[in-house]
Amino acid sequence: MKLNELVSIHDEHFDTIVQSLEQIVQAMQSNTYVRTTTKSLQQLLSDIQRNPIVLVVGKEGVGKTSVINAYLRAPVLCSREQDRTKVHTLVQYGKEQHIEAAFMDGVDAIFELSKLELLTVADRFAANLLREQMEILSVSVDNPYVEPISFIDARAFDVTSTSNYYISEAIMQRLDDVFYVIRADQQVSDEEIAWLQLLNERFHIKPVCIVNFSDKPHENHENIAPYVRDMRYVNAKQLLQIADRAPNDAQFAPLDEAVAEVVQKSTLRSQKFARRLFRWLERFTLEIESLLEREPLKLAAEFAHTNVEEQQQIQKRNQAILEEYELEYESYSSLLEPIQTLFQFVRLIETRDYLLTPDTIVFTRLASDYQQVLREYRQKYSEYQELMKKLQQHTETRQKGGFLLIRKLFKEGTENVFDVSKAINQLNLQRSLLDLIYERIRTIETQLLESFPRIHRIIESFVQQRANSALQKIQHFKNSQQRDMRTFMFATRKLNEFDGVREAQQLVSMLIADLVLQDSFTDAQREMLQNWYQRIVAVEILQNNDTLQANVLEDLEIDKAYAPFQKLNLSIDMLRSDYPDVPTIMKLEDVKSES
Known part of the structure; x- marks a missing residue:
């Protein structure tokens, strides 16, 4: 019978078979x-x-x-x-x-x-x-x-x-x-x-x-x-x-x-489960028959000549995995160190999905509004200064009696001489606009600075969790490699740890005996099961207490120290932006008194 032919198992036997297989897995895991x-x-x-x-x-x-x-x-x-x-x-x-x-x-x-x-x-x-x-x-x-x-x-x-x-x-x-x-x-x-x-x-x-x-x-x-x-x-x-x-x-x-x-x-x-079960039973039969040919004494002898290269390849592979883990930790542990401005802080949050929460999203939008209104204020203030500069130039020119210079400066005819009153009105209008924007800046800045300590803690906590997770992954991987190394060295010295395989051998034999009794199988399928049963029980797994000398492989850098997590050093003072105060109201008398 070919193994890809259909095999049937009655539903009422399904759970019992699964329980038996779980016991077999439990027995085999230690070997x-x-x-x-x-x-x-x-x-x-x-x-x-x-x-x-x-x-x-x-x-x-x-x-x-x-x-x-x-x-x-x-x-x-x-x-x-x-x-x-x-x-x-x-x-x-x-x-x-x-x-x-x-x-x-x-x-x-x-x-x-x-x-x-x-x-x-x-x-x-x-x-x-x-x-x-x-x-x-x-x-x-x-x-x-x-x-x-x-x-x-x-x-x-x-x-x-x-x-x-x-x-x-x-x-x-x-x-x-x-x-x-x-x-x-x-x-x-x-x-x-x-x-x-x-x-x-x-x-x-x-x-x-x-x-x-x-x-x-x-x-x-x-x-x-x-x-x-x-x-x-x-x-x-x-x-x-x-x-x-x-x-x-x-x-x-x-x-x-x-x-x-x-x-x-x-x-x-x-x-399909039944067909795969038959394939696994055949595999287990072949595995247990070849076990004596693979017992630790013979395996160790082969290892000394042919297995060193394979182990070295595994070492290189493990080193490659470790290096990727270390790069991951380094990327998180040093992530916050260069953050020195509000712009850098907002950019950090916006470019990393794991930092985006309802609170941090609100903060980034607030920061964006803050930066936008600052730009607007500085632009309007620059316009105010430009107009003030013209007024000051006019005043200085009048003081020197330079009427022709006024015409040249403003490129106007005598009929359109610089209008001081109009300029003062424009300055005061611009000043009123600056006052409104200034209040908007103060309002947003207050909200921003009040929410910053909480956002600071959230971001630092999220990044530190990622760094800690990466560091734990490094340690777990190293511990796993140490365990594998100890297990390998121990197995080459003590060859009597086949109790689990013996138990699995008995459990599989009992499972096959139960399967043979089921009426859902054809005669050819039953004959195959009986053949596997006879071959499995015929294998005698003996204990062997001899010890072996094994090649000692280099360990990973178990004691390597990693740079500590760098906390966020962005303070409230570093968050604030510098901007000039709103100018005072201009009056015509102020200009006349100067002239």
Whole structure:
């Protein structure tokens, strides 16, 4: 019997099987030699209650990432023509937005959402080093459109050879559906058809074909029709452009309906769960049979010759993760240090989403009003000074009897000699306007200075929380690496820690014995279960107390000191702006007395 054939489990046995599998996971968790098999079972249990997962795949340039962004109504993933997705990326719902990188050796690393471009498309040494050992990248976003469903944004399909395009068996087994993306103005290649045929025959998945760039001239796509169950036409870029103002536009219907169809048919997952359980039982059988060949003595002997390079690569990878964490801490710990003016303070708040709250938004608007009214006051004051300068020049000229100079200065005829009364009236009108603006400045300034201490505390607290979180992440990562190092060294010296595997061996044997008794399986399926049972119970796992000498790897910089958090040194006095007082009222007598 082939493992991809349908397997059935009665609903009344489902909960009992799940409980047995949870006990098996508990037993296996303490042993690092079966880590990947344990993780595979944990993933199987996790997938029972998770949202359905859709793989979005297609060749380079068809707009796979744009299609996902269009459905999400937001540019969540990096989508640029010059940068293609370089790692399979799972997009799922999460109230706390973050990125989790799962590496092939079982290590997980958590990053901020701002690192998404670095990890998915950036062509940097650190990014390429991380991606080399990365199985999948999980992105959790607070977006309501992924509450019922998750997507895997696959690397671009290699049309030169289907053998060069790899999606792991573990990922394929988790899928509930596939969206295959093509361009309306491009033909579907023979290599793509071959991959779709494999998808149909091996995984029993007939995907939905998403025809992107629907505004382009359409090519003939008859060759793909037998391998897909539906074809839906969209223009992802256009959908993203209207997403903000018209998220419920009818143009989104092809994507929304395709997703709704996947969600509705998720009740068929029990069959997929049973099929994946059979695959895991086969994997466990092979794992436990090979365990004696991988026992610590032989593993340590191989480690001395071949494993040092691998461990050094892991060290470099860990150092790259640590450096990213340190850069994150440094960006927060020194963020407030250069802030010396109100403008810098407002700019800081406006350019960082995590600092925007109702209170800080009100403060920034108040500060903007304050700066605007200051500019207006200074402009009007400058106009007042210019007019005053003319009046003073006229007065000085009259005192010297320079009538001809007046004409030359004001470029006026004798019939339009400078009107002192009019100038004084203009000055007083300007002075009245300055008085009104001055009062406005005082009012806003009072409100601004009264609210500043509270806003100061809020901003400093938010940034310090981020810095502390980054510092904790550094420490947790270092602690994790120390624990892994101690565990590794201890495991090479003491080889008798296989109690958990022995317990799992017994639990799996009991589970298989129960499955054989179920009448929902065919004779061929029962025969396969009996074969696994016999092979599992035949393995005798012995204790070994010998000790080994292991290569000692360099630790991370555990005791490295980091610069302390720099507090905000912006005071109320630094917040105030200098501006002249309102001039006194001018009278004609004042000018005459001077003359």
